[in-house]
Amino acid sequence: MEGPGKKIEGIPLKRAEGLVLIMDTPKGRGVFASKDIPARTVLEVAPVIVLDPVENDQYIKKTVLYHYTYNWPYKPSEEEKAQANGTKLPTTTQAVILGLGSMFNHSTMNQNVGWDRDIDNLLITYTTLRDIKAGEELCISYGQRLTFKDTEEEPQSENGPEDWTEVLNIIDLID
Numbered sequence: 589m590e591g592p593g594k595k596i597e598g599i600p601l602k603r604a605e606g607l608v609l610i611m612d613t614p615k616g617r618g619v620f621a622s623k624d625i626p627a628r629t630v631l632e633v634a635p636v637i638v639l640d641p642v643e644n645d646q647y648i649k650k651t652v653l654y655h656y657t658y659n660w661p662y663k664p665s666e667e668e669k670a671q672a673n674g675t676k677l678p679t680t681t682q683a684v685i686l687g688l689g690s691m692f693n694h695s696t697m698n699q700n701v702g703w704d705r706d707i708d709n710l711l712i713t714y715t716t717l718r719d720i721k722a723g724e725e726l727c728i729s730y731g732q733r734l735t736f737k738d739t740e741e742e743p744q745s746e747n748g749p750e751d752w753t754e755v756l757n758i759i760d761l762i763d
């Protein structure tokens with residue numbers, strides 16, 4: 589960069605104003621709106637690190653980092669293809685999302701942020717799906733197969749006690 593006024597070629601990055609990180613929600617840390625944000629606002633353009641599928645399986649899956657990865661298409665290098673000798677190479681892997689991308693929690697019922705992968709440029713763009721009010725949590729959808737108990741999920745009455753009186757009765761009987 590040579591000074592002010594010089595035109596720089598590159599991929600535009602973005603982080604919207606009015607986002608705060610709350611540390612102690614029932615879901616851990618989470619991203620919230622500190623002011624009203626209109627629909628279709630780009631909240632964040634997050635670069636990603638695409639993991640080697642073998643390293644992901646052998647190492648990352650056993651670490652906390654695994655909970656901060658998204659599915660990502662895998663494009664083997666020409667060298668890998670040549671070495672594969674007809675063996676089928678993986679077509680998907682995981683990617684670690686940098687920046688705020690890794691801080692968005694999941695919501696099925698109240699998803700208000702969408703995300704879009706840019707495979708060529710190794711980026712994810714997060715955009716509001718509707719008008720957001722100050723104080724709302726900004727949530728994406730992680731899909732169907734969650735690796736944790738969703739705090740927003742309704743308790744299953746057939747698997748558990750009907751009400752808290754029943755719970756107290758059980759505790760009483762054990763004592």
Ligand SMILES: C[S@@+](CC[C@H](N)C(=O)[O-])C[C@H]1O[C@@H](n2cnc3c(N)ncnc32)[C@H](O)[C@@H]1O
Nearest residue numbers: 615616617655690691692693694736737738739
């Ligand atoms: C990508 S991280 C999101 C940031 C995370 N809350 C933190 O404090 O680092 C994903 C993790 O957040 C938590 N999480 C996200 N959405 C959740 C939800 N709906 N219910 C419970 N936990 C959730 C889970 O522990 C999950 O593995």
